[in-house]
Amino acid sequence: MSLTPERLTELKRQAIHLRRLVVESVHHAGAGHLGGPMSAADMLIALYFEVLNIDPSDPHKADRDRFILSKGHSSIGLYSALALRGYFPLEELKTFDAIDSRLQGHPAMDMLPGIDMSSGSLGQGLSPGLGMALAARLKDKSFHTYVMLGDGDSQEGQVWEAALVAGRYRTNNLTAILDLNGLQQYGWATETGYGELARKPPQENPEARWQAFGWNTISIDGHDMEQFIDACSQAKNYHDGPTIIIAHTTKGKGISYMEDDFNWHSKPVTDDDLKQAQEELAAQEAALA
Ligand SMILES: Cc1ncc(C[n+]2csc(CCOP(=O)(O)OP(=O)(O)O)c2C)c(N)n1
Numbered sequence: 699m700s701l702t703p704e705r706l707t708e709l710k711r712q713a714i715h716l717r718r719l720v721v722e723s724v725h726h727a728g729a730g731h732l733g734g735p736m737s738a739a740d741m742l743i744a745l746y747f748e749v750l751n752i753d754p755s756d757p758h759k760a761d762r763d764r765f766i767l768s769k770g771h772s773s774i775g776l777y778s779a780l781a782l783r784g785y786f787p788l789e790e791l792k793t794f795d796a797i798d799s800r801l802q803g804h805p806a807m808d809m810l811p812g813i814d815m816s817s818g819s820l821g822q823g824l825s826p827g828l829g830m831a832l833a834a835r836l837k838d839k840s841f842h843t844y845v846m847l848g849d850g851d852s853q854e855g856q857v858w859e860a861a862l863v864a865g866r867y868r869t870n871n872l873t874a875i876l877d878l879n880g881l882q883q884y885g886w887a888t889e890t891g892y893g894e895l896a897r898k899p900p901q902e903n904p905e906a907r908w909q910a911f912g913w914n915t916i917s918i919d920g921h922d923m924e925q926f927i928d929a930c931s932q933a934k935n936y937h938d939g940p941t942i943i944i945a946h947t948t949k950g951k952g953i954s955y956m957e958d959d960f961n962w963h964s965k966p967v968t969d970d971d972l973k974q975a976q977e978e979l980a981a982q983e984a985a986l987a
Contacts (some may be wrong), residue, residue, distance in 0.1 A: 701748075701924060707986055709923050714983050717952045719778040719791055721975045724966035727795040732956055733963045736849060737773030737920070737947040742779040744923045745844065749930045754784040759799045763841050764830050766815040768823020768857075769848035769877065770804040772966070777801050785812040795917075796966040798902020819927055823847065824874060828860045831872035831940075842934060846875045850882035856866035857909070864937065864940045865912020873933040874913075876904060877920060879949035881960045888920040895965075908942045919947025953978060 716739050724730035725786065735742075747899035750763045767776050774794055781788045793799035800810040804818025815826045831866070834841050843962070847857065864872055876939075905915045914936050918925040933941035948961070950956030953975045967975070 704710045708819055709743055709747055710986055711983060712747060713740045714979050716743055716778045716782060718979045720774050720971060721967055723791045723794040725972045726792055728966050730774055731771045731964045732770055734772035736951045736956060737949045737959050738772055738775050738877050738922050741875060741926050741945060742775050744926045745784045746779040748927050759784060761839060761841050764814045764843040766823045767805060767826045767847045768845055769851045770817030773803060773805045776805060780812045815849060820851045821856045824860035826855050826871060828864045831869045834871055842871050844873050844875060846907060849878050855877040861911040870937050870939055872940040875942045876942055877947055878944055879947045881949040883963050884960055885943040904944050912939050913942055914939055914940060914941040916941060916942045920947035
């Protein structure tokens with residue numbers, strides 16, 4: 699699938715807008731996750747504006763594609779994509795994380811139309827995604843199910859139970875997306891202990907691991923929306939089993955002081971932080987014109 703240059707620019711503009719909404723919402727709430735939503739931002743926009751077969755005016759439509767954010771702590775990224783796509787007013791993002799809000803710190807499917815599965819306890823997204831994909835097959839439905847995993851998220855054993863069964867049943871209507879930013883909540887201990895935390899990808903050679911479980915793998919730059927959209931279409935056209943898109947990303951992508959720094963996994967945003975982020979994003983938007 700090829701995008702026109704105008705469409706690609708429009709998607710990039712939406713991704714910048716999403717990043718601005720994330721940082722403004724976390725600033726307003728006084729708490730929230732930033733690094734994970736930023737690394738997923740380009741893929742979330744590409745999913746909600748190009749890939750998913752959905753209808754924001756009918757969020758429960760039976761034949762809609764399903765999307766599960768297994769790394770549910772990145773909820774504000776998903777909420778921002780849903781709001782930009784028209785599921786609810788952008789204004790509601792200001793309620794993020796408030797006690798009576800539909801936009802909780804982790805997505806709740808019984809509160810917000812557009813959320814296909816509650817998530818937040820890491821490792822639990824692929825199993826219901828597999829269930830949805832198998833249900834579609836049994837009921838002869840044509841919808842496709844997508845699950846976004848984090849690299850920390852996929853250290854949980856439950857992910858591999860689901861991966862094994864999905865491979866075993868050649869679930870070709872299931873696509874996983876690994877947001878492989880190489881960072882989690884903290885750094886990694888080195889041989890000399892925790893004194894000096896190191897950046898170390900927790901999954902060495904994820905391609906070989908997923909292939910061993912019967913999955914087709916496609917590796918891409920997760921900030922290149924054309925590569926991502928192309929990978930989604932390849933995944934949908936692969937008929938011998940499930941596909942995982944291994945998306946190499948940068949945690950905190952788009953805001954210079956957050957990039958590749960696990961300290962920005964989750965942290966309050968000060969007024970000065972917000973101002974700098976808004977200026978950087980405005981410059982990125984100006985450069986698109
Ligand atoms: C079962 C479980 N253990 C711990 C946590 C706390 N926690 C939230 S996010 C996170 C790190 C997640 O890392 P990753 O999946 O790589 O996400 P990303 O880097 O994309 O934010 C942890 C440990 C949790 N939500 N669930």
